[in-house]
Amino acid sequence: MDATPGRLAIIAGSGRLPAMLAEAEPDALIVAFDGTEVSLPEPRIQRHRIEKLGGLFKSLKQAGVTRVVMGGAWARPEISPLKADALMLRLAPRIMQAIKGGDDGILRLVIEVFEDQGFAVMGAHEVRPDLTVAPGQIAGPKPRSEAMVDLPRARAILDALAPVDVGQGCVVADGLCLGIETLQGTDALLRFVGETPPRLRGNRRGVLVKWPKRGQDLRVDMPAIGPQTIEAAAKAGLEGIAIAAHKVLILDRPGVEAACTRHKIFLLAEAT
């Protein structure tokens, strides 16, 4: 990073990450698209329409912004072509192409567009490296050896899916795959696992592996867990969670550790 880095803009989605990024750089400009719920005071937020990217870039430059970080969750935006500004119209063909290519396609395009405009795009883990962890046991009880057999299987399933741009999470119990994360996210996956009929589930518990897609650009859609992930895992009857060291954000680590202790759920970080 430059010795005197320019101002940071946080493109804020929903969830608690934007506020955590803002803590690290109190001077940061907070930007959000119309319609996004952001957990920061509205007066701090500069709002833009997704159709007016030209206007967004202009106001970022006027505010002295040289670095941009995206944080939080987004629903895929509905774009009204009638409201598009000149820049957005020029981008339209690339956007249409990216939409067909899965989620990472559109996110990669967002990075490209910011970089084309001269901004440095950072990952949340670069702004807040303290939100990731080194390999090792992070919280909860020591895993049983049986659980340690399910972890590599869950990772193999996610690895298999990487080329088709699907899957940041997978639950495996006794070798059986009980769920794969899709668009709906980790909490929905864990609810689904928890609804497995007893005649299929038996007395199996299972583990969640939360991992970036192989080859994923961590500057967008970086996987994250928080206390609600642990609560959801407990409700789903799981015995533990493994995350990728340095590549998964832990939002509210004390809350995560307390939930792991309370529910006797192990949390491991494994080397990537």
Place this chain on the structure above:
Amino acid sequence: MDATPGRLAIIAGSGRLPAMLAEAEPDALIVAFDGTEVSLPEPRIQRHRIEKLGGLFKSLKQAGVTRVVMGGAWARPEISPLKADALMLRLAPRIMQAIKGGDDGILRLVIEVFEDQGFAVMGAHEVRPDLTVAPGQIAGPKPRSEAMVDLPRARAILDALAPVDVGQGCVVADGLCLGIETLQGTDALLRFVGETPPRLRGNRRGVLVKWPKRGQDLRVDMPAIGPQTIEAAAKAGLEGIAIAAHKVLILDRPGVEAACTRHKIFLLAEAT
């Protein structure tokens, strides 16, 4: 098939397939493991404990059985080692190994064991070829061209999963993966898809692809759809379903066609 084939035994799971197989061969012996719900009159069923495979094989041979077909759905059985007979004890190490290898592992072992005992193991599609279909449109409206883009993406996702022995079904809408079938089956997958929050789903409908795993032995766990699959797809808001020609069973084709017409859901069979 032999000119004078020996008697057929139907190893019956739950669902309507066992009765459909019995229709094709009224002379067939119906066998079921204790605890399996079978939709045939109980007096027609010869019951066995899963732990007493030696006894099962003996009684099949006494009844003149030379061919075996498995049909229906099974929960993975709980096996009580204390009740195992001599044959079952000899098989124990292979069973333990197979259990770790995912669902296909245990099913492949079942076939091997029957074949070791001299039985010919048939697929349900061989006993009832009329339950599968040739490529073409089977029912419902003509698919929109947008849906035809989602079908190959869903197939690519299933193909990617085949090496890790997961996935006979996948839902894709506008390029986005909304769900992947795991142990819980197609109906659970479709319920999950139907619960996608509107802010993520938007006005996307989506398609289900139902396909055997690449390299799957069709003699066990052959994919199947029935009228309830169409009903579940309608509830999930889908616009259509594609199945593998000749490799997916349609249980109750008139019922399936009527449901497709009623809910305006297309059903295609595609060449494999």
